[in-house]
Amino acid sequence: MPQPSLFNRLSIFAGLTFLYLPIVVLVVYSFNASRLVTVWGGFSAQWYTAAISNQSMVEGAKVSFLVAAISATFATALGSLAAIVAVRIRRFRGHHIFNGMLVAPMVMPEVVMGVSMLLMFVTLGIDRGPVTITLAHATFTMCFAAVVMQSRLAELDPSLEEAARDLGCPPFLAFIKVAVPNMAPAFVSAWLLSFTLSLDDLVLSSFTTGPGASTLPMKVYSQIKFGVTPEVNAISTIILGVVVFGLVTSRIVSRPSAKSNLAV
Amino acid sequence: MMQSKPNLGRHALVLVPYGWLAVFFLMPFLLVLAISLSSVRLGMPPYEPLYAWQGSLLSIRLNLENFVFVLGENTYLLAYLTSLKVAAISTVLMLAIAYPLAYGIASCSPGSRSFLIFLVIVPFWSSMLIRVYAWMSILRNDGLLNSLLLHLGVISEPLRIMNTETAIYIGIVYTYLPFMVLPIYANLSASDRTLIEAARDLGCSRMAAFWRVTFPLSLRGVAAGCALVFIPVIGEFVVPDLLGGADTQMIGRTIWIEFFNNRDWPVASAVTVLLLVILVIPIVLFQTRLSRTSTA
Amino acid sequence: MQSYVSIESLSKSFGLFTAVDDISIGIGKGEFFSLLGPSGCGKSTLLRMIAGFETPTSGVVRLDGEEVTDVPAHRRATNMMFQSYALFPHLSVGKNIAFGLQQDRLARSEIRQRVSEVAEKLQLTALLDRKPQQLSGGQRQRVALARALVKRPKVLLLDEPLGALDKNLRAETQHELVRLQRELGLTFIIVTHDQHEAMTVSSRIAIMRQGKVLQIGSPAEVYETPVSRYVAKFLGEANVFEGGTARRSGNELKIESAEAGGSVLATATDHISTSGRYWVSVRPERVELNKQGSGLEGVVEQFSYAGSGRHYRVRLKSGATLDALRVNLGAQDDLSVGDTVFASWMPQAARLLAD
Structure with missing residues (x-):
């Protein structure tokens, strides 16, 4: 294995600095005692106190977590089915359209999806609120879940299931007893990916929500529109902390390969 | 490997995800198309129904006025063009940053590779809104960047970056970068190292080996990365809304304003339909390329 | 012999490609039968049809007298050892071994007893709690076998079972397989591309090429009496020369061969006519090289020392090459590159081939 050259090291250093510096700045200034964002007024945790006692934000967080957890569960289930269909059945009537619909939401601008879902809910006369947000998120994140499951399913040795059949399992049972347990880490990554994507989403939620139901990103967004405040920094830091904690835990638990995190 | 599954179970298996996507993904687009042919009215929903029963007579009214209006307005045309321009330029910028980064990571030992790629993935998983917000405090006129430069004496007047196109580029490149890095990295790390050694053995310099072997082989990853970035950036809303100025109107924001501020749903739908028309070609290209990779 | 596994006019096509082309084989109970051939000859497809993973395009598979052609894999009394071993990574060694018995819903106590029995037989007792990833290649192979x-399948199918092992371990495992097969009295069908392996382990070998069986016989039969030039060269090495006019004296034939550049000896057989095109084949170890005397004249062009023997390549006057192998009996080597030699063999050493 050749050593990375100086140029390679510099590229990595520059790239990662670019990715992390703004986040570091954001985190550091969340501990700023001064109300002015650019002036360092000493260390203080007061904005955290303000953030967690901000009732509106806490409400938003509750909605967000609930929506993310439920939609991620739906997305993982649907995405897994879709992956099985795409990898195992492959050819059936309309498989081109199916594969298209499975890929398109990953690149489709969120505004477009938001508009179309809003119009559908309105046309069908469905009251908009947490339920419609959940449905929209499940649809949009199931495609990401499907990609994760697809890559895991494709790299699974087909002779494993053959071995199970050879030892007496009918095909469906062989799939359940052998393929499913071996996809467990992929289920975890698919769920976590769907969960964070849902937790993050602003645009789709804004279009599909109704009066009264606001997710955390929607609340943060309206705060940001008024300007930069240390309290928003504190809220952001908490969100980042949750995501990083989840990521590190899932990496330790399942050691997902880089490919299955976002396999394209 | 084809499995002999009972036919009924197979149909059911296909039907669940297929049905879900048809109802929640495909049908909404058809509705957008329908409503773009309607006209605005006061009330909820704020558009006229397309059809009406007059006795036993079904009358359908298709209104092409929205499209005529959108295509005739310079603001909309400009927004489409700006979006395409911003997407194209930021794709190129990202490629310039992402390729060396992905290449550098792929050249590390397998252990540090997976750690480094994890570091790239973390920001991708964390909230985009927050990452855009992080730049707001840096780029503002009284922000960190200007304070630092003023303090160092590099500039005497604060630079105006916030609410300009430059800020949009910074924000987009920053938030979408992992989407470009990951496919390129996946491609490079899967490539056979002995190919480069063979090229070196056959007399290529390090540079020549890169340009003649490594780079052509990584084009698949580059294409995937560009598609993953270019297509959604065209409709990007958050970055231009928070970092951009009034003079750089991108189409995602136009749709948002049309919907929430002007409440003109038919016109917003027409704008969306035209955006979809623009996106259809790259999306189809992306999808066929992707399915080719997965069958290969 | 009563056929225990009977394959009757079996064919399998994938689209336009015919992988298995009208093959019929009968395999007796307790045989160690090899399907031998180069990659792509259809041997794995044939094995997978016996296992039930592929449905034949036409033909019949019988197992112990019963037709099983359309019986799915999980209801067949055959078991397979996969080339990749296909050990379940999420299960321990013990649970891997117990998997099939649990599927048959045997009593817990019986499962435990049978697992420990087979584990003991294959020296896996100490490894039962490990995961497959923690095992060496040889250990995995034994788990797959266990x-x-x-x-207790009626037939054990082995798909290139030793392909992933290194050479020394492989030789040892071959003997181990033969010992097990004898001890258990089971019928084994093995797919391999390694002719040496096939010769070592099998009671009979079927040599396959392009979806067809060329010859079936015991290792000695196929080696000593190959039916064609292809078989002769595929199994071991062979010197093959086209034969011309032949003179018969008693049971001996003296054949003029332009290709060899002289006359060569063989025994007369009823099967091969010397009037059409035919070939004479002789194994290198049957060739005698002398510095003087009679036979085909040539010059030693290459020499290689292979431990158990010395290998010479002789350029004959006709321009053809001839390989000879002298078994290493400890004698001093008296030939070196450049020497003129005369090659000859006993008439019984040569085979006549019509194809």
């Missing part, structure tokens, strides 16, 4: 054997 998992298939524990179900």
